[in-house]
Structure formats: C-alpha cells, structure tokens
Amino acid sequence: MLRIFSTLLFAFGLTSLIEASPFKLPPHQKEQWPNGLSVFLMPQSEVPLLHVSIGLQGGASWDENQLSGLASYTGEALLLGTRLHKKADLEASLDFRGASFGTNARPDFLNIDLSMAAKDAPTLIPLLGEILLTPTFPEGELIKLKERTVSDLKKKRESPNLLADQFFNKLIFGTHSYAQATDGTAISISRITRQNVVAYYQKAFQPQLAAISVVGDFEPEAMKKLLQATFGGWQKGSQAVESVPTPAVNAGAARVFLVDKRDATETTFRIGGQGVPRNTADWIPLQVINTILGGRFTSLLNEELRVKTGLTYGAKSRFDPFKMSGTFAISSFTANDNSFKALDLALETYRRFLKQGIDQSTLDSAKAYVKGQYPPRFETLDSLAQVLLDQWAYQLPDDVIDRFESEVDALTQTRANDLIRQYFPADRLDILLIGKAASLRSGVQKYGRIIQLDLEKAEDAKLPL
Amino acid sequence: MQFLRGLALCSLFASPSFAQIKQDAIKTWTLKNGMKIILLEDHSIPNANMYTYWKVGSRNEVPGITGLSHFFEHMMFNGSKNYPAGSFDKVMEAAGGSNNAFTTENETVYTNWFPSSSLATILDLEADRIGTLQFDQAKIDSERGVVLSERSTGLENEPWELLYQTLRSVAFTAHPYSWPVIGWESDIKAWTKDDLQRYFATYYNPSNAVMVLVGDLSEQEVRPLIAAKLENIGRQGTVPPVRTIEPPQQGERRVFVVKPSSSSGQLMVAYHVPESKHADYYALDLLSEILAGGASSRLYKSLVDEKRLAADVAVSFGTSLDPDLFMIQSTAIEGKDVRRLERALLDDIEKIKNQGIKPEELTKAQNIKLVGLYRQMETINGKAGLLGTYEVFFGGYDQLFKATERYKAVTAADLSRVLKAYFVKQNRTVGILDKRESSETP
Missing domain, CATH: 3.30.830.10 (Metalloenzyme, LuxS/M16 peptidase-like)
Structure with missing residues (x-):
C-alpha cells in the first residue's frame, strides 16, 4: 500500500535531463547517416549496462481509420520471427542474457527499446537489427498475438483508470487521429490483417524516419562500428515525415x-x-x-x-x-x-x-x-x-x-x-x-x-x- | 548466430562486489536509542534520499485493527509538535524534497527524496514526527476517508486484488498474513485514536527502525546532524514478537470468487514457502524466473504460446519475515475455460518436477537476476532500496554482497529438491475468479 500514487510525484511528463548547478545533459554525439538514420551516442559507465531506444516517426497517428492500435500491434509483431530466426529463438536469446525488449506506440512515434548487459552488445545489437529490418510476420503467430491482445484489451475494461485518458482524448480530439486508442480496442485489433501490418511496416520502418539512441557502458568508436555494420546498409526509402494536421478545438458547448x-x-x-x-x-x-x-x-x-x-x-x-x-x-x-x-x-x-x-x-x-x-x-x-x-x-x-x-x-x-x-x-x-x-x-x-x-x-x- | 551456446556465467559474476556499491564506502552506526543508520555516499547527482524502515506491518496486527499499520503510515504525515498538520509536506516541498511511504505485511517504509543541500530540513521533519507525533481527531476522520478511497480504488481497478485477498485469507488460517495490508473495511471504519497511540508507543520505538541514506552526503556532515536530531528520542519497552506460526497445511484448499463483469477467468495457485532468511530463498527466486520470467519461461511457453489457454502468466514471490506464499497467477484467454488452464498449469508443474531443470534454464535465471540487480543500482533510490531490504529481510545489508554468489551457488539439484519439497498438492491453495461458478453442482 503506497501513500500516494507515484505518478503524482513525477506528474510532469516528458521534459528532459540532469543538473548539477545547473544540471547539464551529459556529453553525447549526434549524427545523421547518408541513409537518413539519426544516431545518438551517450557513454555512461556507472553500471555495466546498455540501453538502446529507437524511434520511428508516425506512431499511432498513422493508424488507419478503424484500425486503431495498428502501430502498437506491428511493434509487438516484430518479435514473432525474422528471416533467420523463429520467435522462440529470439525470445530465448534475449531472455538468456537477461535482456529486455519492448515496443510502445505513442501518438506521434513508435518506440522500440532494448536493455542489456553491456558485454552482450556484439550479439544483441545485430540481433536487434535483424528484428527491425527482417521481420517476417508469420500468419500463425499473428493470429496468436491477436488472440492475446484482444483478450488483454477486454480485461482492461475492468480497470477504469487504464481507460480514462484514452476516453478523454476521444472527447477532446473528435475525429482527429489523436482521438484513437494507441493500443487499439478489442474490435479494432480484431480487424487487423497481416496485410495491414506489412503495409504499416513498409511505410514506417525507413531509416530517414528513424533515430537510434544508445546510452550506456561502451566505447564510442567501437559502438559506431557495430551500429554501422548493423544499420548502415538499411536502404533509404521515399516516405516523407507526414505530420498530422493540427486538431480542431471544441467551439461549441461543454x-x-x-x-x-x-x-x-x-x-x-x-x-x-x-x-x-x-x-x-x-x-x-x-x-x-x-x-x-x-x-x-x-x-x-x-x-x-x-x-x-x-x-x-x-x-x-x-x-x-x-x-x-x-x-x-x-x-x-x-x-x-x-x-x-x-x-x-x-x-x-x-x-x-x-x-x-x-x-x-x-x-x-x-x-x-x-x-x-x-x-x-x-x-x-x-x-x-x-x-x-x-x-x-x-x-x-x-x-x-x-x-x-x-x-x-x-x-x-x-x-x-x-x-x-x-x-x-x-x-x-x-x-x-x-x-x-x-x-x-x-x-x-x-x-x-x-x-x-x-x-x-x-x-x-x-x-x- | 549461435544461440545459448558457449555462454558461461560471464565475467560479471566473477566480481565479489559491485563497482556501484563498494562495501567499504558504506558506513553504519547505531544510535544510543537503538536506531541503526546505514549511509552510502554517492555523488553521481546532487541529491540524496532517506529511507526509514520500521519493522512493523500487518503481521503485527490482530483482528479488529487490521490495516492499522498502513493507516498509521498515513497519520505520520498529519502533524507533530513543531510541524502541525499540513506543514510536513509543505516544508519538505519548499525545500525541494518529495516523499512517499509504503506498508507491507512486514514493514513500513518512509521515503524522502531531496537535494542534498536540504538534509538538515528533512532530518528535522523526520525527527519531529518520530519524536512527537500528534493525533488530531478531525484529521483521523478525514484520513479514514482517504484510506477507504485507496482501498476501493484498488478493488475497482486491479483485477487481481479481490482474488489475492481472498486466497490469502484461505491459505493462512492462523498467521496474520491472512488479512490484507490495507485492512478489512469494517476495521478501517472503526479504529480509534487510542489504537493509534498504542501503536505509536509500541512499534515506533527507534530500536525498531533502520535509516538508510544514499546520495551526495558525507559522513562528516550526517553524523552530527543525526546525533543532534534523532539520538535523544527515546521510548520505553521492547517490541513484542509475532507469536503465531502458521500450522502446516494438510490438504489442498480451494477458493472461488464470482465477478459477473469479468471478461475472462483468472487463476492463482499458491504454495507455502519459507521466509527470506531461509537457505531456499535463492533457489525459489530463481525458480520464479524459470517458471514465468519472460516469453521463453516454462509456463509462458506452455500455457500462453503452445496451448493458447492463457493471455499471461506471472509469479509473485517477494521478501518476508515469516513463511509466506509463492504464487503463480495466470489470466485465461477470453472464452477459454479457466479450469482447463488450472489443469494444464498443474500438469506443467508435475512435469517440471519429474524432468528437472535444464542447465541453460538455470543459467538464464541467474543472468536475469544479475542484470536486474544492476538495473536497480542505476539510481540512488535503487541502492537505498537494496540496502534496506537486505538489512531487514536477509540479516544485514552486507548480505547484498553475497547475493550474486548465492544465486550462482544454486544447482539444478537444489531446484529439484525445492520443487519436490514445496510444490505439492497438500501444500497448495487454488483460487479462481470467474463470471459465474461452475454449474456442475447445485
């Protein structure tokens, strides 16, 4: 039993970094590669760990009408198999090293995160590349994922505090894409086909729409080489960053x-x-x-x-x-x-x-x-x-x-x-x-x-x- | 790419201590009144924290005052001699600090987070409430409303809460782990100012507390401040021990909770296991990963991936002062019979008992634990939590430095022995929550 919800203490969202009279962001490098990929590196050696965050433009705001949750579902589906490995192999490889992989569809972009022991980077960064660049979205596994996701979303209805922000967005944004549930609903997820997933993947997973941020215990030159070997060959695509329109404001009665x-x-x-x-x-x-x-x-x-x-x-x-x-x-x-x-x-x-x-x-x-x-x-x-x-x-x-x-x-x-x-x-x-x-x-x-x-x-x- | 091959336990496990917490950087001392202080200097950010662990929780309660430890925790923020009601938080926040607190079956912990330059103010606030807490009847009544809201919002929003409470009330017939930490509703509505005063006098004896400080502090500045503010707070008597020992379970227990609006069945299977200080703790903790840690775990693979009966599966196994439960919980996929899920889960447990644990499963679990420890050490709060937890539950903060060795020392044979000792029908309680009870019997 907690005295207060911890969110109350950290209620003010997404702002940014450290201080020490005053706090400054630790030294880091930012690059943009010829294929358009943005790369950020920040060495931090206090713990022998490494965190990789990847962002892809679009996120849930690119979910098609009636298909809310498509970005989220596509993110989840990355781990269902690659050209070289089956789902079980990928999971075993990550779990064995105590690594943790997760995806999160936010309204404007899709986040993919991998946390690992620093010594595992030479194995797991190439594996992350494989998951990102060569997913196969096997039909059988997609059906199973859908079954679980729909069941989870129905269970979510028993927790009003998990639904309230989603319903509030619906009220505030009307028919704008920001009104859609980022994780989808039982009905919208049921509608999603493999074709929808592949189409979303092809649209959003292009290097000029992506950024990769690596923070942790590494030597920058070696990390650059590893990233270059993994993501350097990712072919630039033609999709432009499409910003969603500015939502209209309710001008009528409350x-x-x-x-x-x-x-x-x-x-x-x-x-x-x-x-x-x-x-x-x-x-x-x-x-x-x-x-x-x-x-x-x-x-x-x-x-x-x-x-x-x-x-x-x-x-x-x-x-x-x-x-x-x-x-x-x-x-x-x-x-x-x-x-x-x-x-x-x-x-x-x-x-x-x-x-x-x-x-x-x-x-x-x-x-x-x-x-x-x-x-x-x-x-x-x-x-x-x-x-x-x-x-x-x-x-x-x-x-x-x-x-x-x-x-x-x-x-x-x-x-x-x-x-x-x-x-x-x-x-x-x-x-x-x-x-x-x-x-x-x-x-x-x-x-x-x-x-x-x-x-x-x-x-x-x-x-x- | 080779998976799972040639990976020994890696060099990480070789180091006897963590670079992030050097054992000799920790200073400890005991005040005249018996309060123990643990200080870890860490200058990574200009901040510090103060975690005060009181060894009192719902296990120290009796029927009629269930939930009082937790309610007391709330009252610790509601006024002391020099800081009347409302001022504790105002003064702390104006000094750049924030706080929270939590109560479990075993302990009550008060957590302050602040810029290190505010140490004197934070200590003054903490010392004043430990020394001179006041109980105002109007505050007691309004805080009762807050706790009733806390209780009801847990039941309203957390699908496991009701089943969890009900299962524990059946798994424990004698020991106080039987009731929920937040207390039964009737007790929340009925406890009195006298109950609170008695609790304060009995359990908030400085000798019953450990204060952990981590952050941008120095022993030189901390020692005299603590001596001035805390050392003279005395209290009479000793803390009474918890007398009741849960008798061994003599056969499977079952419990059912009906919730018509539930979209799918939920299953909880709990086994009695020893307290954290017991030698089997590390084997059980590793077993929790082997059974349900990640998508490659035994139960996830079987129940979620292969049989498609469950949407998720998890193990809940925490720290405790007395023998507690190892709980496996799983949500059925909508439309799948939760009783079928139960049979499949119990079959899997039998299979694991008979076949044993593979060496790579053990290594995987050890790796997960090690990386998990490092994740906790990223923050000064994680460090304070680890030091406090090992001090309270494992016989001393220094046991933290033996944790990796202890995980590493666990063998497949240990896991087999533990499985056979505790994971037996006679020792388990099965709880099911579903839309309706089975229609097989009237």
Whole structure:
C-alpha cells in the first residue's frame, strides 16, 4: 500500500535531463547517416549496462481509420520471427542474457527499446537489427498475438483508470487521429490483417524516419562500428515525415462524456480541454505552474480533494503533450456517493486558481520543488536515451535540458499569471466520467451536454466536435 | 548466430562486489536509542534520499485493527509538535524534497527524496514526527476517508486484488498474513485514536527502525546532524514478537470468487514457502524466473504460446519475515475455460518436477537476476532500496554482497529438491475468479 500514487510525484511528463548547478545533459554525439538514420551516442559507465531506444516517426497517428492500435500491434509483431530466426529463438536469446525488449506506440512515434548487459552488445545489437529490418510476420503467430491482445484489451475494461485518458482524448480530439486508442480496442485489433501490418511496416520502418539512441557502458568508436555494420546498409526509402494536421478545438458547448460501468463502486473523472504541443516554448514554466495546481502532494487540487476533505486517495492535473497538440486534464476518482461533491470541489478549486492566480511564496516553493526533483529523473540509461529521442521527435532545441534551471529561475509571478490565462482552458471544460450512469446522469447535466455510452461501445465510438 | 551456446556465467559474476556499491564506502552506526543508520555516499547527482524502515506491518496486527499499520503510515504525515498538520509536506516541498511511504505485511517504509543541500530540513521533519507525533481527531476522520478511497480504488481497478485477498485469507488460517495490508473495511471504519497511540508507543520505538541514506552526503556532515536530531528520542519497552506460526497445511484448499463483469477467468495457485532468511530463498527466486520470467519461461511457453489457454502468466514471490506464499497467477484467454488452464498449469508443474531443470534454464535465471540487480543500482533510490531490504529481510545489508554468489551457488539439484519439497498438492491453495461458478453442482 503506497501513500500516494507515484505518478503524482513525477506528474510532469516528458521534459528532459540532469543538473548539477545547473544540471547539464551529459556529453553525447549526434549524427545523421547518408541513409537518413539519426544516431545518438551517450557513454555512461556507472553500471555495466546498455540501453538502446529507437524511434520511428508516425506512431499511432498513422493508424488507419478503424484500425486503431495498428502501430502498437506491428511493434509487438516484430518479435514473432525474422528471416533467420523463429520467435522462440529470439525470445530465448534475449531472455538468456537477461535482456529486455519492448515496443510502445505513442501518438506521434513508435518506440522500440532494448536493455542489456553491456558485454552482450556484439550479439544483441545485430540481433536487434535483424528484428527491425527482417521481420517476417508469420500468419500463425499473428493470429496468436491477436488472440492475446484482444483478450488483454477486454480485461482492461475492468480497470477504469487504464481507460480514462484514452476516453478523454476521444472527447477532446473528435475525429482527429489523436482521438484513437494507441493500443487499439478489442474490435479494432480484431480487424487487423497481416496485410495491414506489412503495409504499416513498409511505410514506417525507413531509416530517414528513424533515430537510434544508445546510452550506456561502451566505447564510442567501437559502438559506431557495430551500429554501422548493423544499420548502415538499411536502404533509404521515399516516405516523407507526414505530420498530422493540427486538431480542431471544441467551439461549441461543454460536453460530458458519461461512460456507463454498471458495477462501478467509484467514479473516475477527467476535466479539461486541449493543452499544448510538446515543443511549446513555454513548456518549462507551464510545468512549474501545473505543479502548483495539481503536480505535487501539496497542490491545490490534492489539498482540497484529499488532504482537507478525504474525498479521494489523490487528485492531480497535467499537460499531456503530443507533437501537434496536447491535452490538459484534472484527474481524480471518488466513491459513487461522493461524485458530485468531488466534481464540484475540483471545478471550484480550478476556477479559483484561474481567477486568483498564484502568489509569490507558492511560486518560490514550486520552483524549489521542480529543481530539487529534476536530477533523479535522468539517472537511468533509458531515461537518458529517451531524452535524446524526444529532442529528435518533437524537434526540441539541443539545450532544452541544460536551460531547465535558468528557465525555472526566470519565471516571475506576473509572467506565471499571464501564462495561466494564455494556456489553461477556462471557458468550456469537457468532462469524462466513468461510473454508474444511472446515478450520475441527472446530476451531471449542469456541467454540459451529455454523451452517454456503455463502456464497451465507448471504446470504438467517434465523438465529433 | 549461435544461440545459448558457449555462454558461461560471464565475467560479471566473477566480481565479489559491485563497482556501484563498494562495501567499504558504506558506513553504519547505531544510535544510543537503538536506531541503526546505514549511509552510502554517492555523488553521481546532487541529491540524496532517506529511507526509514520500521519493522512493523500487518503481521503485527490482530483482528479488529487490521490495516492499522498502513493507516498509521498515513497519520505520520498529519502533524507533530513543531510541524502541525499540513506543514510536513509543505516544508519538505519548499525545500525541494518529495516523499512517499509504503506498508507491507512486514514493514513500513518512509521515503524522502531531496537535494542534498536540504538534509538538515528533512532530518528535522523526520525527527519531529518520530519524536512527537500528534493525533488530531478531525484529521483521523478525514484520513479514514482517504484510506477507504485507496482501498476501493484498488478493488475497482486491479483485477487481481479481490482474488489475492481472498486466497490469502484461505491459505493462512492462523498467521496474520491472512488479512490484507490495507485492512478489512469494517476495521478501517472503526479504529480509534487510542489504537493509534498504542501503536505509536509500541512499534515506533527507534530500536525498531533502520535509516538508510544514499546520495551526495558525507559522513562528516550526517553524523552530527543525526546525533543532534534523532539520538535523544527515546521510548520505553521492547517490541513484542509475532507469536503465531502458521500450522502446516494438510490438504489442498480451494477458493472461488464470482465477478459477473469479468471478461475472462483468472487463476492463482499458491504454495507455502519459507521466509527470506531461509537457505531456499535463492533457489525459489530463481525458480520464479524459470517458471514465468519472460516469453521463453516454462509456463509462458506452455500455457500462453503452445496451448493458447492463457493471455499471461506471472509469479509473485517477494521478501518476508515469516513463511509466506509463492504464487503463480495466470489470466485465461477470453472464452477459454479457466479450469482447463488450472489443469494444464498443474500438469506443467508435475512435469517440471519429474524432468528437472535444464542447465541453460538455470543459467538464464541467474543472468536475469544479475542484470536486474544492476538495473536497480542505476539510481540512488535503487541502492537505498537494496540496502534496506537486505538489512531487514536477509540479516544485514552486507548480505547484498553475497547475493550474486548465492544465486550462482544454486544447482539444478537444489531446484529439484525445492520443487519436490514445496510444490505439492497438500501444500497448495487454488483460487479462481470467474463470471459465474461452475454449474456442475447445485
């Protein structure tokens, strides 16, 4: 039993690297090869481990209509077999060395990660190349993967906290590709054929769309040679980086997406609207401000909903950034009987924050907090590898990490209150509720136009703005 | 490419200690009041942490106050003499620090993370609540709501929680591992201020605690600060031992949980096994990898990949002060009968018992454990967690430096012996959660 959800402590997503008066990103090299592949190397020798992160442009935003989860499923399918090896051989080779391989479809790109003992690089980096460049997607294994994935996605319906962000995105982004579930749904995954997988693979797995980030215990020249031998022959393709269009904003009335879970004992909710893209110039100040609203234990929201009233185990807020947009959401949950009390209190607290802004001493505390909590976020090899990939994926400036502390220091109270007015949604707040609709429906009418669906139908529904 | 051949246990295992934690870089001392301090200087980042392990958990409770250890953990943040309710977190966060805490069956751990320059403030906060915790009735009542919400959100969102709680209540008939760490709902609603005060006086005796500090600190600065703030906190009496010993199980136990909205059946099979200090710990820990660590593991290959009965399979085997459970859990693929999954899993266990473990399976499990240890050592938090865990559960933090040797010393014969000793029908409890109970009997 934890005192607080650990996510609350690290609620502010994807920012970047280390400090030490002030924190600087450790030395690293960035290259782009003739085939278009971006290569980042950062030697770090504290532990005899190595982490490789690969990013591929597109991600879930390239999933075709009706086929949400295609990028995710294609990523999972890489390990089903290569020209040289069967699935069981690949798995045995990775497991035997204690290595860990994983793929993750994010809204704008697909991540592939491999963590290993550094001494295994000469074996496992070529194997990673084989998995990436010569997957065979055997039909029989694809069917088995589909069976497992669909079963997992149905089980996920028993966990509202795993679905809430996905449903909130659906509400905020309407028919835009950002509204789709990045992992897919039971229905969309059932529809995916081998042809779809091959087509996605051929479109997205091209070196000019890819970056590889290697962090860990290695000697740079030897690592370059190994990478060159593995990925140097990857043929450049013709697919351009297609950015998705900027999503439209809800210009109509506020909406309440009421997802009916008949056996719910609590109501899970999100309140908010569109946020900001990851490369927003004001990203760092926004993290400081959000820390005050809902990004730490003594935040305004947690103070009201948990500390003072005991309505919930936790309340927070966050900006979730994508490449072309993002969401802003207040999130919490509470027992069925407390639903309206908690919702009203969350809204009242947020409106007070918008109206009154923040005072100097709270701002000072938040600045000390984010600076104090910054360095430990970049202790692991995978977090460093991810920072380099994020810089590439979201086109962030090279010094985005190094200037964290000075940007935090430069934030004044006046500027902070200006940013609140500029970025935090105020006029129409969309609300997602997962709970017992029968007891919620009449009470939530005051928040906006109700769109009610059963949980199973909600997954695949489109909610045009 | 050659797979699995010619790979001995690699040079990593050859080193007697880890480069990341040098045994002689660790300083330990015991305060006059009995609290033990473990300090590891690590200047990789300008930060530090402080993990205080109290040797009290739900195993120290009795019916009527189940969950009190965990509730107490919450109350440790709700006001002491010099830091009234609400100020602990405010002062810590303004100093750049953050915190959390967790309670298990065996221990309650308070974790602070902070820039090393804030050490004095963090120690002051920690010492004040250890020395002078206050219990305000209104705070007790509102925190009760928080814990009820924590309990219900676990049951609402975590498909294993209810089956896990129910299975443990059946596998243990006498020992306090029988009830959930968070406590039964009726107890959460009923405990009193007196219960909390008694708990504080009994278990929050500094001699019942170990404080681990790791990070950008020096012994020179830490020692006098700790002496000034913590050394004079005294408390009377000794901590009462847990008396109850779970009697040996005399036959298979079965439990069923009905959940109409469940999309597919869930299976849990649990065997009684010894506590962490027991010599068989390392063999059992390796066995958990051999059975369910990764897609090449025995049970995953059989149940998920070949027979296509399960969507996943995992082993839960942690650290404990008293004999606990080795649990195998598996989710049936939607539409597949969870009872068929049970039969297949039990058949696999029998097969492994009869055929034994292959040398490469043992080596694989040893490699997984070693790389896992290194992953934990990437961070100062991982290091603090390892030192604290070995101190509390394995008889001393220095046992950490023997861990790789102990994993390495396990033989296939040890695994066979352990399998035959513990993985028997009489010693197991089987739990199933499904939409409805079997219709075979009325």
